[in-house]
Amino acid sequence: MHRIDNLQYANWSEKIFREMREGSVDAVHVTITYHENFRETVANVEKWNRWFERYPDLIFQGRIGDDVRRAKKEGRTAIFFGFQNPSPIEDDIGLVEICHTLGARFMQLTYNNQSLLATGCYEAEDTGVTRMGKQVIKEMNRVGLVIDMSHSAERSTLEAMEVSERPIAITHANPSFWHSALRNKSDDVLKALGSSGGMLGFSVYPHHLKDGTNCTLESFCEMIAKTADLMGIENIGIGTDLCQDQPDSIVEWMRVGRWTKEIDYGEGSASNAGFPQMPSWFNGNLDFDNIERGLLEAGLSEAEVAGVMGENWLRFYDKNFGPA
Amino acid sequence: MHRIDNLQYANWSEKIFREMREGSVDAVHVTITYHENFRETVANVEKWNRWFERYPDLIFQGRIGDDVRRAKKEGRTAIFFGFQNPSPIEDDIGLVEICHTLGARFMQLTYNNQSLLATGCYEAEDTGVTRMGKQVIKEMNRVGLVIDMSHSAERSTLEAMEVSERPIAITHANPSFWHSALRNKSDDVLKALGSSGGMLGFSVYPHHLKDGTNCTLESFCEMIAKTADLMGIENIGIGTDLCQDQPDSIVEWMRVGRWTKEIDYGEGSASNAGFPQMPSWFNGNLDFDNIERGLLEAGLSEAEVAGVMGENWLRFYDKNFGPA
Numbered sequence: 012m013h014r015i016d017n018l019q020y021a022n023w024s025e026k027i028f029r030e031m032r033e034g035s036v037d038a039v040h041v042t043i044t045y046h047e048n049f050r051e052t053v054a055n056v057e058k059w060n061r062w063f064e065r066y067p068d069l070i071f072q073g074r075i076g077d078d079v080r081r082a083k084k085e086g087r088t089a090i091f092f093g094f095q096n097p098s099p100i101e102d103d104i105g106l107v108e109i110c111h112t113l114g115a116r117f118m119q120l121t122y123n124n125q126s127l128l129a130t131g132c133y134e135a136e137d138t139g140v141t142r143m144g145k146q147v148i149k150e151m152n153r154v155g156l157v158i159d160m161s162h163s164a165e166r167s168t169l170e171a172m173e174v175s176e177r178p179i180a181i182t183h184a185n186p187s188f189w190h191s192a193l194r195n196k197s198d199d200v201l202k203a204l205g206s207s208g209g210m211l212g213f214s215v216y217p218h219h220l221k222d223g224t225n226c227t228l229e230s231f232c233e234m235i236a237k238t239a240d241l242m243g244i245e246n247i248g249i250g251t252d253l254c255q256d257q258p259d260s261i262v263e264w265m266r267v268g269r270w271t272k273e274i275d276y277g278e279g280s281a282s283n284a285g286f287p288q289m290p291s292w293f294n295g296n297l298d299f300d301n302i303e304r305g306l307l308e309a310g311l312s313e314a315e316v317a318g319v320m321g322e323n324w325l326r327f328y329d330k331n332f333g334p335a
Numbered sequence: 336m337h338r339i340d341n342l343q344y345a346n347w348s349e350k351i352f353r354e355m356r357e358g359s360v361d362a363v364h365v366t367i368t369y370h371e372n373f374r375e376t377v378a379n380v381e382k383w384n385r386w387f388e389r390y391p392d393l394i395f396q397g398r399i400g401d402d403v404r405r406a407k408k409e410g411r412t413a414i415f416f417g418f419q420n421p422s423p424i425e426d427d428i429g430l431v432e433i434c435h436t437l438g439a440r441f442m443q444l445t446y447n448n449q450s451l452l453a454t455g456c457y458e459a460e461d462t463g464v465t466r467m468g469k470q471v472i473k474e475m476n477r478v479g480l481v482i483d484m485s486h487s488a489e490r491s492t493l494e495a496m497e498v499s500e501r502p503i504a505i506t507h508a509n510p511s512f513w514h515s516a517l518r519n520k521s522d523d524v525l526k527a528l529g530s531s532g533g534m535l536g537f538s539v540y541p542h543h544l545k546d547g548t549n550c551t552l553e554s555f556c557e558m559i560a561k562t563a564d565l566m567g568i569e570n571i572g573i574g575t576d577l578c579q580d581q582p583d584s585i586v587e588w589m590r591v592g593r594w595t596k597e598i599d600y601g602e603g604s605a606s607n608a609g610f611p612q613m614p615s616w617f618n619g620n621l622d623f624d625n626i627e628r629g630l631l632e633a634g635l636s637e638a639e640v641a642g643v644m645g646e647n648w649l650r651f652y653d654k655n656f657g658p659a
Binding site: 046048098101102103104105124125126127130133134135136137138139141142143144146150268269270271272273275 | 370372422425426427428429448449450451454457458459460461462463465466467468470474592593594595596597599
């Protein structure tokens with residue numbers, strides 16, 4: 012059984028890389044871009060190259076599904092790159108292939124705002140996929156860069172699935188039937204995602220959880236079991252959205268970027284502006300055993316739990332990380 | 336009387352700068368960006384700086400209305416910079432002030448496609464002004480960078496006027512009551528533009544003209560007279576969209592930029608892909624006398640003609656090219 016966390020954005024350190032190994036995490040999809048343009052994204056790849064050079068016994072760059080199997084065999088963690096914003100391709104469709112060559116495997120068509128490609132979930136209106144968006148989806152399909160709609164608005168998400176000839180992903184979100192939040196997803200989106208072979212990664216970020224920081228492991232795992240019934244047990248996995256050891260200045264950067272001179276609190280509020288406290292049962296890479304145990308207690312079979320904890324993402328990686 | 340052409344994008348040369356003088360054109364708003372990012376836009380400013388250095392007897396950079404008066408007095412042409420796309424500010428609101436300092440005086444919130452700020456007229460759907468768009472309009476208002484909606488879709492254009500606390504411009508377009516085209520503007524837009532103190536610049540680009548290349552001077556000038564009735568004689572001027580001496584590769588670049596790998600014909604078609612032939616009565620800066628004569632023949636008074644040929648834009652420059 013392989014264990015995959017399909018979304019983290021920690022304040023990376025040797026400590027965290029060691030915890031990935033101690034927690035038997037074979038692969039992590041890490042966000043390397045929130046608002047960065049192409050050149051700034053390349054600088055972030057350079058940073059990762061230095062970490063790969065410095066900690067070769069702990070981590071290496073993943074590019075295909077087999078790298079997850081290799082990671083498990085060698086007792087390391089494969090790191091896959093992803094973007095939470097299409098800002099790295101700027102206005103240049105040719106950068107889709109370049110970014111894939113550099114290792115990007117997931118790219119959100121939007122962060123919270125309108126992008127050149129589609130609409131983010133914080134906009135008042137949603138036009139769906141734009142003219143450039145349609146062209147870029149075709150190019151992402153060609154090279155095998157997975158479309159991620161975690162932060163996109165509903166219509167854009169449904170249209171992305173229609174336009175895309177390959178399955179898409181929602182790497183880190185939860186169903187809105189469980190906790191209604193702008194970032195969580197409707198039954199319509201989840202059903203369409205499942206029936207098209209797409210994947211949902213369940214988030215442990217408190218603003219996406221019922222009762223926030225006080226969310227119980229039982230409630231979280233029951234929600235997973237219900238979502239499996241809704242969209243298919245093979246179409247779900249984990250995408251914790253873990254932002255371990257990040258200072259609050261980072262969540263402000265995520266929300267505000269460079270697009271406004273005012274404060275935007277996003278999912279938070281003036282009185283709760285920073286990173287929320289994580290639930291007691293999940294603070295980092297050492298805690299995946301808790302989720303695994305919770306899923307068994309929620310009635311999932313061992314094979315089903317293995318699927319959710321990593322095998323489903325691994326099968327998705329195998330199919331979608333290169334030309335069809 | 337001052338003569339202003341509020342939109343040109345020629346293949347600049349000494350010949351054209353000399354024609355500006357021979358044609359008594361005191362000021363031209365030149366497009367320096369179609370798809371360029373900030374750094375590329377700076378490179379275009381550098382090119383203009385070399386032209387200013389080389390032809391000081393013909394041209395100089397305009398920054399305020401008085402530069403038009405100075406140009407007339409000194410027998411030169413003041414060149415004002417503008418962008419047909421918000422690409423120079425990328426995703427960075429701080430670049431609004433930087434671009435104004437470098438001399439930008441007009442910025443379109445969109446070219447033909449969806450931008451980070453609003454929707455272009457070639458998109459199927461129009462969401463209006465985005466979250467970032469609202470912030471950027473406020474900042475443009477503050478520094479005195481004029482909002483130009485020439486290529487934007489209807490709802491976005493109306494919303495830009497609502498959100499903006501200062502008048503906006505449509506620098507180069509015609510009314511759709513005269514010639515129905517995606518780029519031309521509805522009565523609703525023109526009325527709102529006039530009543531908010533905004534300006535429309537009439538385009539001579541054949542795709543915006545009734546009967547295209549075969550449009551008559553009489554028809555063009557009658558249309559101007561009717562538009563004056565609709566939105567106010569003080570709110571109209573000229574913005575020819577003259578692309579003198581440009582090769583057809585340039586119109587393809589305008590339409591396609593870097594956003595698609597396919598050909599997009601924009602206002603043209605596969606059988607008519609290049610720049611269209613100009614009408615016989617307007618081929619460049621030597622031909623403004625024709626328009627002036629046509630306007631008198633269409634029944635405008637001498638004072639009204641002076642307004643359309645430059646005084647209206649000059650008054651707009653005086654009010655809008657710096658902090659309120």
